Amino acid sequence: MAQPLPPEVPRAKRRMWVLADADSYLKWGVTRALEAQESWDVRLVIVDSAVTPSSEQVSAAVDGRWPEAPEVVSFSDVQRQLVADPPEALLLACRGPLVELVVRVLSQEVARPPVTVCGIPGIWMPPTALGLRLRQGVDVMVVHSQRERRAAAELSQTTGGPSGYALASLGPVLAEPYREPVQTVVFASQALVPVTVEQRQAMVTALVTVARAHPEVAVVIKERGRQGEEQTHRDIRPYPQILEALGGGPENLTVGYGPMRDYLEPGAALVTVSSTAVLEAIASGIPALCLDDFGVSVENINVVFEGSGLSGSFDDLERLDFRWPRDEWVRDNYFHEPAANDWLRALEDAADGSARACRADGQGDRRALHRAARRRTALGSRDVWWRRPATWIAAAIVAGWQIVVGRRP
Incomplete structure (x- = not known):
């Protein structure tokens, strides 16, 4: 008589670390971590x-999405743990200089580097050559629209960059538009533009x-952080200071903080650059x-909205003339079908393979001072290496020698 097959033993989940730095990258990293945790043991x-x-x-x-508060760890501790007991995958939810720094550690100090994944939160259209170079050596770079994937892949042919690109959604599935009268105008501020x-x-x-023309409407300047808090990009001209310098505004104009989700309720309308x-x-x-009053350009990070049907002026804002995007723009820009998301599949494929793309830029000490500056950008005052005068002097000597022999750093 045939014996019944023993019950299948579930395979232990492989480990993934998510390393975040700035607030916007942390928000993005939590979203990716939630998507990965069904198959991965995520830290x-x-x-x-x-x-x-x-x-x-x-x-x-x-925003209440992760079961526990993420711990804050020094880079030195991260480095030691990666060398001693690396996970199978590493999701780098951090700015380019820190991605570059981690990749260098993995390529030089870790015998079998983990699969590496990175991404840029929000709109990255058009992609930048520097952004790609700082992420060179990463196995998979996550982008958020079909248009971004095409543009990044094309640019990386001349600049270099990650080994491959995969797709993820930036937000939830597209909801049906609310058609209620505008009760709240939310201005989403940015550090870089205008x-x-x-x-x-x-x-x-x-x-x-707008606030004076529509006293029945609440107008909110939604800030990313309070004065003194660090952000992905430092805001040296905060709107609350400008508002105060201009003498303030009516009572229905206020400044808001916290998750954007709290402000996007029925009756709200959003304005931004x-x-x-x-x-x-x-x-x-x-x-x-x-708003296109300041122009449409790469510098204003709004080229992507051309043809969306969302562009307008201060006059449109005063009339409370808000819009919904055109269907053809939506499909190619950030609102593709969820079935098209393939970043987890790309991660699994890379993890199941024997090769790892993780590598340094191949320049040796040629760019020692450049790397030192980017390390300082990534770690700031937490950078212990930066405080070692001997290291600084050695890097300067190497760079000077290379200039003498005709190899500019």
């Missing part, structure tokens, strides 16, 4: 760096005008307006 940590978020920023980024103080003053003046928050609004069924 989420924040690398203590130049942009370590405050406890309030961590709370806003995690660029000049004069442009930012014009932005605040426009919001004051190019913040990723516009995608959150669209996904939530909230109408939006992408």
